[in-house]
Amino acid sequence: MEHTLTAEGAANPLEFYEAAEHEHADGGGTLLGFWIYLMSDCLIFAVLFATYGVLGGNLAGGPGPRDLFDLPLVAINTSVLLLSSITYGLAMLSARQQHIGATQLWLGVTALFGVAFLSIELYEFMRLIHEGATPQSSAFLSSFFTLVGSHGLHVTFGVIWLLTLMVQVGQRGLTAANERRLMCLSLFWHFLDIIWIGVFTFVYLMGMLR
Amino acid sequence: MSAQHLTLTPPHASQHDYAIGLVLSIVLTAVPFWLVMTDAMGKQATGYVIMVFAAVQMIVHVVFFLHVRAKSEKGWTLVAMIFAMLFVCITLSGSLWVMHHLDSNMMPAHEISQLP
Numbered sequence: 610m611e612h613t614l615t616a617e618g619a620a621n622p623l624e625f626y627e628a629a630e631h632e633h634a635d636g637g638g639t640l641l642g643f644w645i646y647l648m649s650d651c652l653i654f655a656v657l658f659a660t661y662g663v664l665g666g667n668l669a670g671g672p673g674p675r676d677l678f679d680l681p682l683v684a685i686n687t688s689v690l691l692l693s694s695i696t697y698g699l700a701m702l703s704a705r706q707q708h709i710g711a712t713q714l715w716l717g718v719t720a721l722f723g724v725a726f727l728s729i730e731l732y733e734f735m736r737l738i739h740e741g742a743t744p745q746s747s748a749f750l751s752s753f754f755t756l757v758g759s760h761g762l763h764v765t766f767g768v769i770w771l772l773t774l775m776v777q778v779g780q781r782g783l784t785a786a787n788e789r790r791l792m793c794l795s796l797f798w799h800f801l802d803i804i805w806i807g808v809f810t811f812v813y814l815m816g817m818l819r
Numbered sequence: 820m821s822a823q824h825l826t827l828t829p830p831h832a833s834q835h836d837y838a839i840g841l842v843l844s845i846v847l848t849a850v851p852f853w854l855v856m857t858d859a860m861g862k863q864a865t866g867y868v869i870m871v872f873a874a875v876q877m878i879v880h881v882v883f884f885l886h887v888r889a890k891s892e893k894g895w896t897l898v899a900m901i902f903a904m905l906f907v908c909i910t911l912s913g914s915l916w917v918m919h920h921l922d923s924n925m926m927p928a929h930e931i932s933q934l935p
Contacts, residue, residue, distance in 0.1 A: 648903035
């Protein structure tokens with residue numbers, strides 16, 4: 610064994626690092642990196658869900674989920690977010706075929722759905738606060754506003770990002786860099802829809818069952 | 820260039836995928852809402868059923884919208900996701916389990932007030 614090692618070592622000395630330069634594709638690691646960011650975001654939401662799961666039953670004598678939640682409104686919000694996921698998918702398909710007009714159209718529709726979702730959510734929050742169910746009222750409401758609010762904040766930034774990309778696609782067209790950005794936002798947008806499945810099931814529907 | 824194109828827009832993502840995903844999601848969303856709104860089953864049974872529906876719908880979204888396949892990014896997306904899911908499960912089940920037992924072993928409030 611030792612004999613072969615020394616024989617090979619003499620022929621070509623050991624290299625501890627790669628000396629030769631090698632090509633890195635432009636933005637090659639972006640998608641994997643963004644994916645890992647999404648997974649860490651997933652952990653943030655897991656902690657917020659756990660907080661809600663632990664504190665959700667502590668009403669401090671205040672109103673509970675049954676008194677506050679409006680299921681038809683949540684159903685509308687859920688459909689809006691689901692449809693926005695589909696329209697974003699259609700935008701990605703158009704982008705792959707290099708149809709700038711169709712891409713912009715579907716991105717615009719997605720942005721409208723995103724804004725509609727946020728408006729409904731803000732309306733719901735305003736109604737709750739108007740009824741006296743503020744985040745300060747009970748541990749249940751604190752954790753509810755934190756969890757649903759964090760999701761809403763993510764959607765807000767998603768919409769801002771979406772509008773920014775629409776401007777960039779309008780100015781530069783569907784270049785490789787823009788396609789990569791669209792792909793990252795598509796992962797982000799679908800990810801938010803997945804988090805919303807958890808929200809409407811565990812917060813709203815399970816809340817009504819209590 | 821062409822190799823990069825393949826990773827950016829997954830070749831298997833198609834209109835077909837989104838159509839299947841949409842139909843499945845509509846069913847998987849509508850049924851839990853219907854069950855809760857009409858109270859068709861007992862509360863506990865409904866709770867378990869809607870949790871299963873949520874889990875299935877999350878998988879549908881990951882497969883048909885996020886297009887995570889075993890081979891995308893040489894398998895790293897799947898590995899990262901499984902790792903994250905492991906942490907999510909530990910965080911959720913651990914917190915709920917520990918805090919539930921903490922709650923039930925806590926001295927009731929009226930006994931605390933009677934302490935000398």
